[in-house]
Amino acid sequence: SQKIEQNSEALNIQEGKTATLTCNYTNYSPAYLQWYRQDPGRGPVFLLLIRENEKEKRKERLKVTFDTTLKQSLFHITASQPADSATYLCALGSWGKFQFGAGTQVVVTP
Amino acid sequence: GAVVSQHPSRVICKSGTSVKIECRSLDFQATTMFWYRQFPKQSLMLMATSNEGSKATYEQGVEKDKFLINHASLTLSTLTVTSAHPEDSSFYICSAAGDRGSSEQYFGPGTRLTVT
Numbered sequence: 640s641q642k643i644e645q646n647s648e649a650l651n652i653q654e655g656k657t658a659t660l661t662c663n664y665t666n667y668s669p670a671y672l673q674w675y676r677q678d679p680g681r682g683p684v685f686l687l688l689i690r691e692n693e694k695e696k697r698k699e700r701l702k703v704t705f706d707t708t709l710k711q712s713l714f715h716i717t718a719s720q721p722a723d724s725a726t727y728l729c730a731l732g733s734w735g736k737f738q739f740g741a742g743t744q745v746v747v748t749p
Numbered sequence: 750g751a752v753v754s755q756h757p758s759r760v761i762c763k764s765g766t767s768v769k770i771e772c773r774s775l776d777f778q779a780t781t782m783f784w785y786r787q788f789p790k791q792s793l794m795l796m797a798t799s800n801e802g803s804k805a806t807y808e809q810g811v812e813k814d815k816f817l818i819n820h821a822s823l824t825l826s827t828l829t830v831t832s833a834h835p836e837d838s839s840f841y842i843c844s845a846a847g848d849r850g851s852s853e854q855y856f857g858p859g860t861r862l863t864v865t
Contacts, residue, residue: 643792675856682755682842682856683793728792737783737854741792 662729669731755857772843779845
């Protein structure tokens with residue numbers, strides 16, 4: 640069955656450092672992969688989308704890589720700030736349907 | 750980005766009653782809307798996909814008679830939890846996409862349902 644794995648342990652990081660999150664998947668060939676931010680009690684907010692034929696995408700302090708051979712995506716937050724503290728979800732999609740990972744909580748301390 | 754609203758944001762109801770949750774796309778026409786459920790510290794689980802003017806497609810294990818979905822217009826979809834039970838207590842989130850098969854979806858803020 641399809642499976643998406645994100646590190647369940649919270650990532651504690653000091654302000655200014657780079658946070659790196661991992662999303663691994665099995666039994667899936669997604670057309671694209673997305674990363675979302677979710678704050679407690681709120682709906683997810685879209686951050687980045689990367690397609691199967693793309694290796695890397697950047698947006699401001701965010702960078703996403705997508706390795707379809709390893710079946711893995713890495714999500715980087717550079718120069719992290721306390722305001723970046725949230726849970727980050729990866730989602731795999733094909734033809735408009737999405738499957739989400741459970742998310743990794745990031746805590747950025749001053 | 751596009752704005753999607755949900756109402757109510759929180760609802761508490763008694764066991765056996767029905768609850769309706771509205772999902773609206775405020776500034777675009779949503780051909781497709783998705784309904785998810787999320788339990789604490791777990792991933793979003795897709796419940797159903799609804800396309801405007803047609804019946805919703807439910808995911809395996811989701812009871813269509815219990816979770817009634819109506820996508821009557823391009824800006825509104827409703828989820829009705831019928832005869833709610835405490836195990837239905839969860840965070841319900843809708844999302845909207847502009848086109849069928851679109852890679853972009855926009856999420857509502859979610860509705861916290863508590864069944865006592």
